[in-house]
Amino acid sequence: MARRFAPSVNAGSMADIAFLLLIFFLVTTTIQTDYGISRKLPPLIDIPPEGRIKEKNLFRVEINQLNELLVEGAKMEISALKEAAIAFLDNGGGSEDLTCSYCQGEGDIKSSDNPDNAVISLSNSRETNYATYIAVQNELVAAYTQLRNREARRMYGISFVEMEENLKNPRYQRDWHVLKERIKKIQSMYPEKLSEAVPKHQY
Amino acid sequence: MTTFKTKKNNRLPEISTASLPDIVFMLLFFFMVATVMRKDVLLIENELPYANQVEKLDKKDLVMNIYAGTPSSRYKLGSEARIQLNDKFANISDIKSFVLEERKLRIEALRPFLITSLKVDKNTKMGLVGDIKQELRAVNALKIPACRTGRYYTTKVGEAMDNLN
Numbered sequence: 001m002a003r004r005f006a007p008s009v010n011a012g013s014m015a016d017i018a019f020l021l022l023i024f025f026l027v028t029t030t031i032q033t034d035y036g037i038s039r040k041l042p043p044l045i046d047i048p049p050e051g052r053i054k055e056k057n058l059f060r061v062e063i064n065q066l067n068e069l070l071v072e073g074a075k076m077e078i079s080a081l082k083e084a085a086i087a088f089l090d091n092g093g094g095s096e097d098l099t100c101s102y103c104q105g106e107g108d109i110k111s112s113d114n115p116d117n118a119v120i121s122l123s124n125s126r127e128t129n130y131a132t133y134i135a136v137q138n139e140l141v142a143a144y145t146q147l148r149n150r151e152a153r154r155m156y157g158i159s160f161v162e163m164e165e166n167l168k169n170p171r172y173q174r175d176w177h178v179l180k181e182r183i184k185k186i187q188s189m190y191p192e193k194l195s196e197a198v199p200k201h202q203y
Numbered sequence: 204m205t206t207f208k209t210k211k212n213n214r215l216p217e218i219s220t221a222s223l224p225d226i227v228f229m230l231l232f233f234f235m236v237a238t239v240m241r242k243d244v245l246l247i248e249n250e251l252p253y254a255n256q257v258e259k260l261d262k263k264d265l266v267m268n269i270y271a272g273t274p275s276s277r278y279k280l281g282s283e284a285r286i287q288l289n290d291k292f293a294n295i296s297d298i299k300s301f302v303l304e305e306r307k308l309r310i311e312a313l314r315p316f317l318i319t320s321l322k323v324d325k326n327t328k329m330g331l332v333g334d335i336k337q338e339l340r341a342v343n344a345l346k347i348p349a350c351r352t353g354r355y356y357t358t359k360v361g362e363a364m365d366n367l368n
Contacts, residue, residue, distance in 0.1 A: 011221065018227035025231065029238035034266070035257040036320060036357035041340050063329075126330030130323050131252040133332070134356060141256040196336075 037137055039196075057112050059088045059120045063136060065127035078135050085143035087111070089118050089190065102151060102189065115147070119193045140194060147190045152182075160186050247272035247287050252325040254358040265318050267305040268357075269298065271331055272324030284327045286335065298338040322357045 061081070062070040069076050071084055092103025094113030103114065112118035120140060124133055148160035156163070163183055166172045172179075249272050260266055270287040274280035286293045288301045306314055319339060323332055 011224065014224040015220065015227055018224050018231055022227055022231045022234065025234045025238065029234065034260040034320060034357050035254075035359070036260055037254050037256060038258050039356065041336070041343055124329045124333070126328060126333065128329040129325070130327040130329060130332055131325035133329050134252040134254055134325075134358060137356065138254040138256050138358075145256060 037134070037141060039137075039194075053119055054113075054117075056093075056110055057117045057119060059085065059112070059118065061085075061120060061122045061136065061140070063122075063124045063128045063132055065125040067129050067132040069132075069136060078132075078139060081136065081139040082143045082146070085120065085140055086147060088120075089115050089143060090147055091118075102154075104150075115190045116188075119195055121195045123196070141192075144190055144192050148186050151189055152186050155186075156182055243268065243270070243287070244290055245270065245275070245287070246278060246290075246292060247274055247285060248324050248326075249322055250325055251322060251357060251359045254356075257358060260318065260320060260357065262316075262318075264309070265313060265316050266320045267302065267317060268320050268322055269301075269335060270322045271327055271335065273326070284324070284331050286331070295334050295338055298335060299342050302339070302342050320357045 060070075060072050064070060069078055069081060071081065076084065087105060088111055089105075090103050091105035091108055091111040092100035092114055093105075093107050093109045093111050094100060094117070098113040098117065100114035100116075105111075122136065122140065145161065152158060152160040152163055160183070163179060163186070167176075167179055167183060247270055249270055271284055272287075273282050273284050274292070280292075286295065286298070288297060293301070302319070306317060309317065321332070321335065
């Protein structure tokens, strides 16, 4: 009786199976990068800078428990907040040594003296929705970015956002230190003074 | 003279594809190993709000994540928003030890640049977020230089107005 060998299994389709798996993994795995709004944590005990802030230099933004936005005590739509914040920051109502030479605002003496003194105070209730809070944060950051962009374009012919992107780009060829100095200069023209007070009065 | 007359094969020999599976498997294993799957298994609902004034959080080894949101329905823990650290639910008081623990995992040189990323569900109330912030401030107040770090509200990229719908 002749010995029978088991017939060899054709391995030709093995490659197909492996390819199928490979493509599955290639498609399903997303190398996700996170995006976020960057904020610095304030110190535990708030020390108001240089004594007290004048009322006119303070821009009170409040979100109440019903997710309504109150700006200086008056109700406002979130879509209008950016313009209001820009008007406040860019007001330049100061005189003498508080004059702001680059501001293009109305120069109302009842509003902020200059961007360096202007402080935006954001407060919220414990019942405020997180999404609303982020929307408000986003609009306030957008106000600063828009003003910085404007000044950067005026002074260096390039927007502030592009300058920051160039700074991060390792292939950026031109003078890195000059760019860094310029970014610092623009930042100091419109410093982000956004205070997030811990809600004092509870609703 | 020649006793063995070999049949001359004039056709080119076929290229063996037997090693093709090996090559593909190698690639497959590379991708399986190299791709990082989501690090933490989420126990909570975590739909992030939208924003457009965002920065990229590309240095992943510097980021520590704090999640918050309502527990997923399968855990039957009610609808009160909870904090998740690593793979389990946590209390506000656990944040301090979590931050210090995460700090220890990093090499010395990276510690001053740690970033806390808050991944909070969009339907969470600010009360909880405020408590987290307060706790993080308390960690900062410990005067450990390594903890004086930035904080990110991690969001999806989109128009801020989308949040209100």
